[in-house]
Amino acid sequence: MKKWLLATLAVGTLLAVAGCSAAAPTPSASPTKDSLSGSITVFAAASLTKTFGTLVTKFEAEHPGVTVVTSFAGSADLVAQITAGAPADVFASADTKNMAKVSTLVGTPVNFATNVLEIAVPPSNPARIATFADLAKPGVKTVICAPAVPCGAAAAALETAAGVTLTPVSEENAVTDVLGKVSSGEADAGLVYVTDVRGAGPAVKGITFPESGAAVNTYPIATVKASANGKVAKAFVDYVIGKVGRSVLAAAGFGAP
């Protein structure tokens, strides 16, 4: 009897712990000016962390009855989670390819931003990089993303466009890892997004190059069909593609779709 009780308790604890991560905070039922209320969960690409953080704060201020929970990760990870039934109401991907993978689970996606690659170098620019071709010079330690991830696919497209073959010393899994290798001075140069350079502040120096237009990443956003609060989800998507969203994204370096 006692054994069973303990076992039940153990299983119960496990379930409770598992439940915690899934449970979204319930907003206090306060009177609202508009008809929107409740909570939504926004899944967004890691490169949107800063801008979407700002947008969520603004959105919540305009709609006091609404709580927005955010989850930032690589687009491919988010796709895997949504496919597995994660409770997302809105999905913003860093590329159209990943959005296409969940096309049956989401509403019609709207492109809301673009991003291009830029060369990031340590502030002192030790390898004196000035052009895209400089990245392939012997002795230059260049770091890019692996071709399997969106920023690596973009880098490969640039190589083709520029007719330059890079021999990187490392192919990282995420653009943030590339940025880290550059800002720490490990690498002489890296290919990251314009927005990453701007977000890193004085830690890295950005070098633009004319070939960058050959690989433009388009960011689509969509509501998730299974959303329990489709009205708020739709409102948030409209907010991101609207005037406020546009200006916040532009300030971070994102281009217009």
Add this chain to the structure above:
Amino acid sequence: MIVIAIVGAAFVLLPLVAMTTRVNWGGFLALVTSESSVAALVLSLRTSIAATVLCVLFGVPMALMLARTTFAGQRIVRTIVLLPLVLPPVIGGIALLAAFGRQGLLGRPLELLGISVAFSTVAVVIAQTFVALPFLVLSLEGALRLAGTRYEAVAATLGARPTTVLRRITLPLVLPALLSGTVLSFARALGEFGATLTFAGSLQGVTRTLPLEIYLQRETNPDAAVALSLVLVVVSLVVVALTLRTAPGARARFAA
């Protein structure tokens, strides 16, 4: 009690069994023998063996110093030596960068001498040795303490020189523990991920070990990631089984 133990065992077993249900058996061989997979496996084995050799080379004297001598600050030294055991590997990677990176404490002078550790296979071995060394030191020091100094003392009174005592008495006495410690360090080196990713980078055939390859494959080819994971699970199982086989031997020896 029994029920709780069963729940606990199931908790460990279930995810591993569940993973095997995700394996695409039809394409298994093709997935694990692809060029990048083989490159990662070969690199992993090469670096892990090198790291294990380094662990034995440094770890045996360290364990002997900790178990057989007393010196000021010994407790602090032991704590620091064992730290990588509990430290998140990413932090290990950041610390290694600070030491051996191009802008690092040791890395900068080395760079001036024309030796570059960054982004090389050497960096992978350093990262693996850093995280695996405590396993060898810990198991060997414990065995040395348990074995006691009686036999060594007798050998010394019979005229054996310190090197002879070490070679003929001490090391044979703790050989099973040395073996299991070696196997454990090898396993830890094989599974190393965080410190390698942070410190060494990721390039096929140079720094992209099996765990890094699995992490990357997951982005585009989940089937390959699962298949490679299974390979690593099997290797780990063999390693643990080997350790368990040597461990009882160790106890029997101490009892004798």
